Amino acid sequence: xxxxxxxxxxxxxxxxxxxxxxxxxxxxxxxxxxxxxxxxxxxxxxxxxxxxxxxxxxxxxxxxxxxxxxxxxxxxxxxxxxxxxxxxxxxxxxxxxxxxxxxxxxxxxxxxxxxxxxxxxxxxxxxxxxxxxxxxxxxxxxxxx
Amino acid sequence: xxxxxxxxxxxxxxxxxxxxxxxxxxxxxxxxxxxxxxxxxxxxxxxxxxxxxxxxxxxxxxxxxxxxxxxxxxxxxxxxxxxxxxxxxxxxxxxxxxxxxxxxxxxxxxxxxxxxxxxxxxxxxxxxxxxxxxxxxxxxxxxxxxxxxxxxxxxxxxxxxxxxxxxxxxxxxxxxxxxxxxxxxxxxxxxxxxxxxxxxxxxxx
Numbered sequence: 001x002x003x004x005x006x007x008x009x010x011x012x013x014x015x016x017x018x019x020x021x022x023x024x025x026x027x028x029x030x031x032x033x034x035x036x037x038x039x040x041x042x043x044x045x046x047x048x049x050x051x052x053x054x055x056x057x058x059x060x061x062x063x064x065x066x067x068x069x070x071x072x073x074x075x076x077x078x079x080x081x082x083x084x085x086x087x088x089x090x091x092x093x094x095x096x097x098x099x100x101x102x103x104x105x106x107x108x109x110x111x112x113x114x115x116x117x118x119x120x121x122x123x124x125x126x127x128x129x130x131x132x133x134x135x136x137x138x139x140x141x142x143x144x145x
Numbered sequence: 146x147x148x149x150x151x152x153x154x155x156x157x158x159x160x161x162x163x164x165x166x167x168x169x170x171x172x173x174x175x176x177x178x179x180x181x182x183x184x185x186x187x188x189x190x191x192x193x194x195x196x197x198x199x200x201x202x203x204x205x206x207x208x209x210x211x212x213x214x215x216x217x218x219x220x221x222x223x224x225x226x227x228x229x230x231x232x233x234x235x236x237x238x239x240x241x242x243x244x245x246x247x248x249x250x251x252x253x254x255x256x257x258x259x260x261x262x263x264x265x266x267x268x269x270x271x272x273x274x275x276x277x278x279x280x281x282x283x284x285x286x287x288x289x290x291x292x293x294x295x296x297x298x299x300x301x302x303x304x305x306x307x308x309x310x311x312x313x314x315x316x317x318x319x320x321x322x323x324x325x326x327x328x329x330x331x332x333x334x335x336x337x338x339x340x341x342x343x344x345x346x347x348x349x350x
Contacts, residue, residue, distance in 0.1 A: 038267065038268045038269075040221075040267040040271075042259075070303075070307075076226060078314060081313055081330070082314065084311045085225070087303050144232075
């Protein structure tokens with residue numbers, strides 16, 4: 001399933017074609033951005049605010065993007081002076097709820113970018129919820145310390 | 146004359162007083178207080194180690210002598226906190242002005258499997274050409290970790306190549322005698338780091 005959807009993402013990014021799949025009902029992806037990283041970076045972070053405007057809870061079970069080898073969801077935490085990251089098995093958004101993908105917390109791991117990104121670039125990432133998927137445009141911005 | 150004797154006596158008294166004050170100033174115990182972490186009461190010696198610098202040269206204890214060093218332990222497959230911290234250290238370097246030349250910032254990768262010295266150097270120098278990038282065999286990283294008080298652990302990821310590394314988050318302070326001087330702990334504030342590091346370099350250890 002993810003292969004044709006990735007191809008669609010490419011189409012979407014290139015030609016701004018209308019997606020041929022249904023959106024995740026109620027899902028809105030706001031303030032989606034990627035902190036600019038060194039050109040050699042093999043992983044980029046993705047941050048956004050995910051909002052479920054719908055009356056039903058949503059479960060995001062996968063994320064991918066045509067510009068990346070794979071995309072994972074991770075949770076960062078600081079435990080006893082240790083910086084830890086753990087993969088997440090999807091994300092749950094309650095009805096009319098939201099989840100922040102933000103620095104120091106949950107974030108996207110955009111693995112193996114197919115080309116370097118610099119501030120001002122953009123990339124389309126797909127959030128899958130079962131058979132539906134919502135496309136979101138992430139813009140690359142300079143990281144602010 | 147008694148007046149003359151009194152003058153000499155006063156002068157001698159002054160001299161003694163000045164001597165005492167001067168002695169107190171010179172012999173005053175170290176009183177550097179930092180806001181961003183903890184200084185050890187006494188710097189701790191570090192055992193010899195041999196890592197690899199991104200310039201292709203070995204990086205050893207001798208490279209820590211003669212200047213203050215700030216070591217940040219991390220890895221390049223960490224997209225969130227590691228680049229943020231390196232970007233912050235770049236801001237600190239800028240804030241230090243001329244004092245920046247008295248401090249070496251070192252990015253120490255605890256992921257030698259994926260971070261080759263060359264790639265690590267390219268990654269690190271994106272933030273500042275003056276930052277040093279070092280890594281090395283796990284056996285050497287373990288020796289240094291035991292000496293500097295940092296730990297790290299490999300955690301399986303979704304695929305064999307996407308494993309994760311847990312690692313200590315503190316910045317490690319090394320004094321110009323290559324001794325462990327203390328730690329700077331998160332959350333880091335650029336201004337506080339700048340003022341702490343300025344204090345340290347201005348004090349001769």
